[in-house]
Amino acid sequence: MNASLGSGPEPTPPHAQGQHLGERAVPVRQRLAELRGPTVAPHPLDARALAALAANPGCERRALLDGAGVNKAVLAQALGSPAPFGQSQFAFMRGNAFEARVKSDGGTELLRLLGVEDPAGALTPDVSAAGPEGRTARTALALREATAAKAWTLLDHPMLALEVAGTPVYLEPDAVVVHPDGHWTVVEIKSFPMLDGSADPAKVGAAARQAAVYVLALERVAAQVAGAEVGHRVLLVCPKDFSNLPTGSAVDVRKQLSVTRRQLGRMRRVEELAAALPPGTTFDPACGPEELTEAVSAVDAAYAPECLAACELAFHCREQARDAGAVESLGRSVRGELGGLTTVEAVLDAAQGRAGDPSDPTVAALRRAAGLRAEVLGPAGRS
Template identity: 70%
Template sequence: MDKAALASALGAPSGFGQSQFALTRGNAFEARVKADGGAELLRLAHSRLDPGAEPPAGAAVPDLSALGPEGRAARTALALREAVETGGWTLLDHPMLALDVAGSLAFLEPDAVVVHPDGSWSVVEIKSFPLLDGSADPAKVGAAARQAAVYVLALEEVAARLDPAPRVRHRVLLVCPKDFSNLPAGSAVDVRKQRAVTARQLARLTRIEEIADTLPEGTCFAPDRPPGELAAAVEAVPAAYAPECLSACELAFHCRERTHAAGAVTGLGRPLRAELGGLTAVGDVLAAARGETGDPDDPTVAALRRAAALRAEALAHAQAPAGTEDAEGTEGTEVAPCR
């Protein structure tokens, strides 16, 4: 479904996505990297990923155009097979890959895939954030590595259908602007850890058909449905909102409103949710802290009550008039209240 259109129809449009300026800058840099048949990109791939291979004096750049994502994915698979059989360097510009996600095909479009002379495949990620003195923002590099790991998994599914199966390299090429210029610089990034984590997460996902079996008959998420009917359809699917969703999902604003209305602790972040154990609602947490509910032997409940007692003590000291003395003769001091 079109989640952005769905969010707008629900009255909670999302600001998810890149700014137009960032998209324009990224597209201009990518065009520069791939100019002249990808000569500079192939030079970086040779120097960073495969220095022992023959230098790419020239490379094949097959046409990957086809009708629809399924057609483009099939054309990409054929081009990869032909590149392995032909040998030499091959550059696939914006190939289309398909990955099974919980029983549904997700179509992915990496910036580029390079086929090496030995028949192995490498993913290329082109980003517009800079490499300053040979290093970049670790958070952005980590996000790029996780994204590339998904492409590696999708390539492995294509390779598994060939006999013999080509090797998909787990070191990807990250291409970024060098320092404050627009000159491309490359770095090899090992994504084995990210690939393993992503594979485990995909294997643990609930299958789409299992989710569909639990929905009422006739449930539909078409954005042109009446608002009440559409809201009821979305409510039928459980959601576990966390602040991290704001940077990854178009429905994040809608789910945040639902989470806050229900008083769920997930809206305060996954780390806090993990600390609170079986207490899933803010009201239950406050009641346990006040001693109204909960087992005193439960470590979570005991910690909450201790925290509430410390907060009450701090507030009492903060409200004591300056210059007074407590029972032990200690002069009252101003203490910032805990929040």
Template identity: 70%
Template sequence: MSEFPDSASSPPSTVPVPPKRGTALRHRLAELRGPVPAKAMDARSLAALAVNPGCGRRALLDGAGVDKGAVAERLGAPAVSGQSQFAIVRGHAFEARVKRDGGAELLRLAHERLDPSAPAPGPDTARMPPLSAAGGQEARVARTALALREAAAAPGVWTLLDHPMLSLDVAGTPAFLEPDAVVVHPDGRWSVVEIKSFPMIDGSAEPAKVGAAARQAAVYVLALERVAARLDPAPEVDHRALLVCPKDFSNLPAAAPVDLRKQLSVTRRQLARLTRVEEIAAVLPEGATFDAEQSPGSLGAAVEAVPAAYAPECLSACELAFHCRARAREQGAVTAIGRSVRGELGGLTTVDAVLAAAAGQAGDPADPTVAALRRAAALRDEALGAVPGPARGSVLC
């Protein structure tokens, strides 16, 4: 007797079949988003996840494709962000200069800064295959994968892909990514190139801007690793990116390798966390959505139901930063001062708790944090006590 029932003679089963996890997740995220299309994530928004990986609010809203800018506008705390038109035009002009003549200068910089032991690129050992923009994003992703496969099968040649299209799965939805360039080395290795318009002075650039570029490049590397994994043998994807910027205050290009291992680790963890957003969504009241068309009160209640982890760094990376900062200040949270301060204060999470511990009104004296606060308060009182009355008042103002 067969262990499988005969579907022709058996009555249909009345036991409901649970939906696959991916389908259930997408359905839940659509419910949270409301009757609006999902906002597609790009490399910049994915990179911003690494700025504050502990924020459940950002993870949930980004995973659901919610337009955080519209939500912030509805809550009365619109974001002030974005590049100036002048900076965008200047960036496009610099990128065009770097890539002219078939990318000869860009390949020279890649050889010099990433792979000096390889043969130098020349007319017979370098190529820049055209990548058509026709056919939509999926078609561009397929053409990029084909170009990378062909480059991997042509050892000894430098290949430069100008604005390839990659994809990365984010909470069950593909995010389409467009790096400035990808270089395929003569040994088959793949490297991401980031071209920025901020200057590199005496061989170094502003750390905050380099960090932002590194987080963005790490997203591209993760997407490239997905493409490489489908090839046999899988090409190596360099954990370094080539950062190209104007040299000093000129329009000449300068380049430096940027190690992405830290950014790759953080971004991998955050993307994995986005696949578990249903756990974060479980704290929401029934029927709550992030539809920006609902009343500010209902929208605010839904947003506040999801725990946030505000830090000053959010101001440059998240559209909801001003709203979250206002709430953190209302609650007296020490995170509004900065992550480093929050880390030093241990279990003291509010300014009131810190002041009470410093004044000896609360806290365990054996706690090193409390002892340090009381010592600091005593030193402050001692220093201010040596100042004459009027001067002391001015210090406290």
């Protein structure tokens, strides 16, 4: 992992960083293009997927597929294990409509939520450019100019770059606001309601993890701008009660930021994972199910029931875990309690005294549990 995600040397300037990543990534991109298939365009990563990836850094399967730009939903369909995953079209349209409402009139309502007395006087620079690299460079320039100008500035859909497992990922937050004192605030706009000043904790948590990815990427830029500081309290904007009126809440993402930085730092580089695959491996959805199953099985996965809410390949990985009798299919907490017992069969053998060291605390606990079960259920409990 690049040292810029943890402690180490000073980050590379944004313009030089883009050049460095581009030059070094050429052979890697060619190899990843081969994995996707000769006619398959790369599927871009976003902050939502990156947050899910950081939540399960031990899953080399997801790291490789996401890094290679493989569309996991299409791959799951080709494998015969489609997952009803993702946002509905209705929710997508509702979210876009609410975001347009928040940003109307030059972002007047949004800036008022941040306490700006004269929203009409705020700067709204254009950050559009050709391609993600161009937009990233234009965003870095706009942030530098806004900080030097010491004026309220609203950047609508800026583009940020973050190196993940050796490959660049381009991220697009809803907005970033630059304060006159050089403070930068990430704005996350969601369409779920905020009732009586509070929202669904699960949805707020997901939004905080997503915003933490933006903060991490924004810190790479701020390190090169004199007087700039990225705030660890992001502005979450949601509809107020049952109306379409926007209301805001400051969410502290320091915990999520720390976890994301640490987890991303643990990931193996994508080129290492790709180099370990058998020659000719491809995830091209045009291939048959058997060939795709073999290709996917060549990369280790770290399945857990939580994957069902965060990964398009979860159904396929769950089936593989169950077929192998892996205890991971029962949950991470169960897996952690069982120590070196990695299969359900091994657990049952240890519990019934057919295998295992009696001095092992895990084996001893399983046998005590089996004895209590047999005592409560009688003869039926011994089967």
